[in-house]
Amino acid sequence: MSDNNKSAAIEEMRFRLLIDAVVDYAIYMIDPDGIITSWNSGAKRFKGYEEAEILGQHFSRFYTADDRAAGLPQRALDTAIREGRFEGEGWRVRKDGTNFWSHVVIDPIIDPNGKLLGFAKITRDLTDRKMAEETLKQSEQQFRLLVQGVTDYAIYMLSPEGRVSNWNQGAQRIKGYLPEEIIGQHFSIFYTPEDRERGEPQRALAIATETGRFESRSWRVRKDGTQFLAHVVVDAIRGETGTLLGFAKITRDVTEAHQAQQSLEKTREALAQAQKMQAIGQLSGGIAHDFNNLLTVILGNLEIVQKRIGDDPKIIRLLENATQGALRGVSLTQRMLAFARRQELKTESVDIPQLVQGITGLLRSSLGPGIRIDTDFPEDLEPVLADVNQLELALLNLATNARDAMPEGGSVTIAAQREVVLELGHTELAAGRYICLSMTDTGDGMDAQTLASARDPFFTTKGVGKGTGLGLSMVHGFIEQLGGRFILKSEKANGTTAELWIPVAGEGTTAKALFPPAAPIVVPRLSVLVVDDDSLVLTSTSLLLEDLGHRVVSATSGTEALALFDRGEVIDLMITDMAMPHMSGAQLAHAVRVLKPDLPIVLATGYAERLEGFAAQLPRLPKPFTQLNLVEIIALSMK
Incomplete structure (x- = not known):
């Protein structure tokens, strides 16, 4: 053997050893007819055949039955001959019948004369990669189905420029666009015109690009032009x-949650306002009660002094001035009690048109010549259940406010209309029939902040010393004490409307007069028990009674009063204060009624109180009272 032949043999041996050493690739030869003529270790490793088992076999045995039936083995060889190379992937079959995913390259082997000697075939097992791809594909498909199945969130992708590239069911439901209508459009279409002008869409993408994430809550626009509050990420x-490949955008419609939160906040504000008004009302009522005690003392003593002084005009003038000052205090306490809903009301059937007609003169005096008064009352308007004097005072208060809102003149319209409140139709009024008595002016009106505080006690826009701030709060308390509602409606520069919703009077309703018509009153001398924990009121009341000629026995508590009865004290009439510690006037009256069933009893009170049982039927003496009031109540009690 020549040296060249030896070298060639050695080179071929080395090449065979190299090919056989490759275990990650199946490298083998097939003849022009597809018969296997060589077999390396890699082929043995992942196809499972020993060299002796596979040499001389056709390579199509590695194909699946379906691929063989479709003629894929021969097609691969034809492609290699025609194009000089075949490359592809597909399922192949091992000796044990299991399948594996393979990457196949078939190169034709041509001699220098152009004759086909066979094919070199290289196969690689890519089953792991294929399975990973299938898993990823399945995962992506599941994720896509998951995203498409979400209907409460709009989930979609944007290109780096902000154009919509996909669209889920939630986006279609929330925003109203079909995929074919919106894909390719710029996402700024969802923003309001104002936000687009401010550059909000670009700002959102810029922040997301810079920080990785943008989150906000703002108004967005649906396809139909309606707006919704969106939480956007x-x-x-x-x-x-x-x-930067693009952006993932998630939008949620939080309009209902926002509205529910607003409703909750309004409810909380209303509750806080109600609690504030209740606390102020309790405070005002308590102050008015104590103040009424002081006024009872002052007026009572002034009345006695006036009866006993001489004719000195200077002293008379001083006393009259002091009395007028005390009466102003009475007016103030009445307003405070009205706000606190603790004033004594004498309710009766009131015809509103007649009442308004009766005070037209007072209204014109209050409003002045520059303000026109119009009325609008339907025919056959049902009467309401109200206190005439307090309703007149409420209208005068409203007229005064209207006048102050129209310094340059204007008009006031007093109107009434029938209203029916159903069981579930109103949250603030009991079901029933009402008359809505309204007064509308053409004045300056109020802004929202002023309107919200207008009914608060002591709130005024008239400046220091020009108003007590109790006018509207008095109206509010009075109407609610009747079981109605006071509603203010106003806008800046659009005037104000005050509505008094007053219950309709029932059939057969008559005036509840506390005292009988004025007539000469003759009262015999009596032994009167006066009970009051306030020593000043006790002394003043006793002096007024003694000045009328009565014998007075006094007690500072209910216990002390009951002790007088136990000792056999002769008593013809008992006048007791309502608000006393340990034992109230009503409780004392109950106890005395057991001991003396026929004894006349009068309840003196600084404000209205709800009583039960027989105490509710007892005559009441409102504080502050005069000597004439005492004469009248004693006469009523002794009948």
Whole structure:
């Protein structure tokens, strides 16, 4: 053997050893007819055949039955001959019948004369990669189905420029666009015109690009033009190299939650306002009660002094001035009690048109010549159940406010209309029939902040010393004490409307007069027991009674009063204060009624109180009272 032949043999041996040493690839030869003529270790490893088992076999045995039936083995060889190479992937079959995913390259082997000697075939097992791809594909498909199945969130992708690239069912439901209508459009279409002008869409993408995430809550626009409050999250999506691929955008419609939160906040504000008004009302009522005690003392003593002084005009003038000052205090306490809903009301059937006609003169005096008064009352308007004097005072208060809102003149319209409140039709009024008595002016009106505080006690816009701030709060308390509602409606520069919703009087309702018509009153001398924990009121009341010629026995508590009865004290009449510690006037009256069933009892009170049982039928003496009031109540009690 020549040296050249030896070298060639050695080179061929080395090449065979190299090919046989490759275990990750099946490298083998097939003849022009597809018969296997060589077999390396890699082929043995992942196809499972020993060299002796496979040499001389046709390579199509590695194909699946379906691929063989479709003629794929021969097609691969034909492609290799025609194009000089075949490359592809597909399922192949091992000796044990299991399948594996393979990457196949077939190269034709041509001699220098152009004759086909066979084919070199290289196969690689890519089953692991294929399974990973299938798993990823399945995962992506499941994720896509998951995203498409979400209907409460709009989930979609944006290109780096902000154009919509996909669209889920939630986006279609919330925003109203079909996929074919919106894909390719710029996402700024969802923003309001104002937000687009401010550059909000670009700002959102810029923040997401810079920080990786943008989140906000703002108004967005649906396809039909309606707006909804959206909670928006935009996340930047980057490739492995950091290149910006686009944005993932999630939008949720939170309009209902926002409205529910607003409703809750309004309810909380209303509750806080109600609690504030209740606390102020209790405080005002308590102050008015104590103040009424002081006024009872002052007026009572002034009345006695006036009867006993001489004719000195200076002293008379001083006493009259002091009396007028005390009466102003009475007016103030009445307003405070009205706000606190603790004033004594004498409710009766009231014809509103007649009442308004009766105070027209007062209204014109209050409003002045520059303000026109119009009325609008339907025919056969049902009467309401109200206190005439307090309703007149309420209208005068409203007229005064209207006048102050129209310094340059204007008009006031007093109107009434029938209203029916159904069981579930109103949250603040009991079901029933009402008359809505309204007064509308053409004045300056109030802004929202002023309107919200207008009914608060001591709130006024008239400046220091020009108003007590109790006018509207008095109206509010008075109407609610009747079981109605006081509603203010106003806008800046559009005037104000005050509505008094007053219950309709029932059939046969008559005036509840506390005292009989004025007539000469003759009362015999009595032994009167006066009970009051306030020593000043006790002394003043006793002096007024003694001045009328009565014998007075006094007690500072209910216990002390009951002790007088136990000792056999002769009593013809008992006048007791209502608000006393340990034992109230009503409780004392109950106890005395057991001991003396026929004893006349009068309850003196600084404000209205709800009583039960027989105490509710007892005559009441409102504080502050005069000597004439005492004469009248004693006469009523002794009948």
